[in-house]
Amino acid sequence: MVHxxxxxxxxxxxxxxxxxxxxxxxxxxxHDDYKIITPMINSALGEVKHPVVNALIDGSELEGWELRAAWDDLKLGVKHSKEFKKVAIYGNKEWQARMAKIGNWFISGEVQxxxxxxxxxDWLDE
Structure with missing residues (x-):
């Protein structure tokens, strides 16, 4: 069996x-990944009264999402959009750079x- x-x-x-x-x-x-991920993120951010979060998303080994998982990701981002001050996306694919630009439409903070x-x-620490 190949994993x-x-x-x-x-x-x-x-x-x-x-x-x-x-x-x-x-x-x-x-989608099954998001069944586990979503409650963890909701719980972590829900414990803070007024969260202001900086985040680093390391997508250097990310290949993408199944369609339903992409929808899960969008819903999660919209739900917590006001809680992010800065989101740095680190990657190595052109589509990830485009995703960062689109992320600026949905997140109240900055996405680069x-x-x-x-x-x-370094940008997160500025």
Whole structure:
């Protein structure tokens, strides 16, 4: 049996004086992945009275989403759109840069794309 790695890891990291939420996406995300991911993110952000979140999305190993998972991702982003101050998307694919531009339509904070992880983290710490 062949196993294809896919999923999302979630962590909290610190760069300089700022903490940020780090999400690392791997492979092709599925609706079943979002059944697990969504309650975790909702719970983490729900515990903070007035969350103002900086986030790093590491998409360097992301291949994409199944159609239903893409819809899940959009719903999750819209639900928490006002809670994000800065979202840095680190990746290596042209479509990820376009996704960052589209993300600016749905998130009240800033979304920027980076091909260098250090530059992304430095921007979050500004």
């Amino acid at each position: 294809t790695a896919h999923g999302l890891s979630i962590g909290l990291e610190r760069a300089g004086r700022e903490f940020f939420l780090k999400l690392k996406a791997v492979g092709t995300l599925t 794309y980076f091909e260098n992880a250090t530059a992304a983290i």
